[in-house]
Amino acid sequence: MKKEVPNIYDIAEFANVSIATVSRVVNGSDKVSEATRKKVLKVIEKFGYTPNVFAQGLGLKTMHTIGIIVPTLADDYMATAVDYLEKGLKRHGYDCILSCSGFELTEKQSKCDMLLSKHVDSLILVGSTYAGNGVDASATDYIREAAKKVPVFIINGNISGENVYATVCEDEAVVCDVTGKMIERGRKNIWFLTDSRSYSSNNKKKGYEKAVERAGLASNVIYVENDIHSVKEQLSGLKDKPDGIIAANDKIAVGAVKYAVSAGLKIPDEIEIVGYNNSILAMSSTPEISSIDNHTAEVCHDTVERIMHNLNDDGYKPSNKITISCNLVCRETTKVSD
């Protein structure tokens, strides 16, 4: 009962032309007379013909797909990034094969291989986790290996290597700046909270440490779980109380806010809190959290453009590393300077 899908031969036969001509019409070649084009087009329309992508892929060795690897979509930042990427790529006629890898190296590698075996035209790794911790370079070898086959783009992480392209945020600079401003406002005991040792997290940490040390203050980096209540409890368990907190993401910041509230610390008078990613979480909190915006839309847009330049092999040679600036979006958990 299944209706067979028409192929190029059916169209050719019905239109009284050769398959070559049909192919030319489909691919918009200009070497076809208007008359035959119309004729063929009509038959195509009538049959509802679509070229078989497998056959196309076989010959052309591409199916116009991009592989996207992301640790998890259960994270506002990642999910939003994938959303932007997919829309941008589709706009250029590319489809996306998605793979959620988790955070373990072996899984990352295997997902990467699976995607490569599907002959994607390029690979996008979303998130700083793929850049490793900067210490163990072998943890990113699989990426350089993949880059031998297709261009690899990494969002919010930096890896050096042939054919791998990075888009990173100026995390260090912005955190240094934001921390510095807090210090100028008189804060003396600012803590930095993070859940990972990724490339991105380390940069934020560096920015924090630079600002703190420059002011002659003690630095206090606390590693926490990426979970609201864990953060709250962990902080509650400490005797010392901060008068400022920089969190590596908004979820941690929410935990910090809950801690401050439960500890009876007045926000932002007795404690200032800054989140990261400027996600919906920052706005959901009460008080609403001032958060560093890392311009996801821009990052993704740039990445897509560079992929297209790379794939189309036009004159434009994309640079291997692009840096996007960040900025603090002030809400209720920080005081304004001046």
Add this chain to the structure above:
Amino acid sequence: MKKEVPNIYDIAEFANVSIATVSRVVNGSDKVSEATRKKVLKVIEKFGYTPNVFAQGLGLKTMHTIGIIVPTLADDYMATAVDYLEKGLKRHGYDCILSCSGFELTEKQSKCDMLLSKHVDSLILVGSTYAGNGVDASATDYIREAAKKVPVFIINGNISGENVYATVCEDEAVVCDVTGKMIERGRKNIWFLTDSRSYSSNNKKKGYEKAVERAGLASNVIYVENDIHSVKEQLSGLKDKPDGIIAANDKIAVGAVKYAVSAGLKIPDEIEIVGYNNSILAMSSTPEISSIDNHTAEVCHDTVERIMHNLNDDGYKPSNKITISCNLVCRETTKVSD
């Protein structure tokens, strides 16, 4: 400088066998002697051979991919669902092609067609929006059309049709129950807030109305934007004040909480608020929002299983509609009954 990818002929030649034998080894046929199998396997290993998926697809008419269409990933519920689906499908050896369609019908249709043209083995539509509003059946015709080619699964929405399978939540029942409990606790002016007229939203509304009418109270359904501040402002602009709010999602609930706080209404004494989806937003809010959990993990898991049964064509005939129960997760915006 590019290293050519080895094909089945290379392997056959090097192993001194025919391509047929190589194919048999690759596909685990039992009609191969142990000796040749080992020999071939060794060569495959050495060359790092992987079958070309395009060629496979050409012959087998499938590339083991499932198309996932979602309106947007910038939504916790959808993103989480896609995450579950992808992981589940991969576990069964299927890859996912992702498409973000937005909410407009023409876009939904076109994304659907694009995916079908990629010869996906099945289609998953994530979200109630694909089920239309139940009034204009033609708005879902494209789905039934797609179902003529591949099985279509819809998450959290119900569409009747040959070869289309739905997994829905017991939205009506749970909302009716939750609203009823609120009424039992003495609430007399409960409002229902929603941003859409989707299948799912309508069911929640029905549940609300049923409970309210049963108690002889007035129903008050308010359509809002799906935006925290819009909700807050819209409610602030009203003269009447509710003593209970049921929100169709957590983001709206957050807006409701912010409204209540700004209006000086004590939560939960003077006003109770219930969200939907039990997302991270519910926990980010202060006070933390009681929210209805629609068991996304379970819904997705069931969907994946049914897809596999369908594709594998084993004896098991999946039912066209499965209903998953929901339950309220109590936090700080509701009082406990009894």
Add this chain to the structure above:
DNA sequence: TTGTATGCGTTATCAG
């Protein structure tokens, strides 16, 4: 401008 013939890499059907 149009048609012919070939390659793309598998799987599957037959013979052997």
Add this chain to the structure above:
DNA sequence: CTGATAACGCATACAA
């Protein structure tokens, strides 16, 4: 158990 060979559907170099 193994090998030759025919699909699978398209793009394209080469002829006409």
